[in-house]
Amino acid sequence: MDMTAIIETETQRRASHTPVRGRKQGSFFPGTRPKGRNRTIFVLDDEFLIAMQMAQLMENFGWSILGPAGSLEEADVLLEENDSPDAAILDINIRGASVFELAETLHDRGVPILFCSGYEVIEETDRFTGCAKLRKPFGGGQIFSEIEALMKRKEAGCA
DSSP, X not given: OOHHHHHHHHHHHHHXXXXXXXXXXXXXXXXXXXXXXXXXXXXXXXXXXXXXXXXXXXXXXXXXXXXXXXXXXXXXXXXXXXXXXXXXXXXXXXXXXXXXXXHHHHHHTTOOEEEEESSSXXXXXXXXXXXXXXXXXXXXXXXXXXXXHHHHHHHTTOO
């Protein structure tokens, strides 16, 4: 089976599934060892397609997905019902509300955070200077690079 057929088959298989909390998937390409293996990432974005794309991207890199959540209420439920994730990707503005209260909770649990926003200036407080920030639109490689850098800082005790 050629690589195009493998990708098409995997894409069709995944299209029939809805990401759910803690669902583990392997690598998108058979035979590779994803860097994220055995790690869980929480995804929160109120734009459904963007949330799904971010979740799919991180899943392709071997991460287990918690979410994606589309509201702060949904995020609270997922985080209360599950162990703390290893990292989080948070849109800053969720249906007109700031995500910073939720970010405080995650930060207090030691969860590295990647903030994403479509706004020109990404609001920040002193509390979150160690977290990563990306302005939308961004590429998949950027998300993965930022998350990997956050994880390296956490493992080095710098997060």
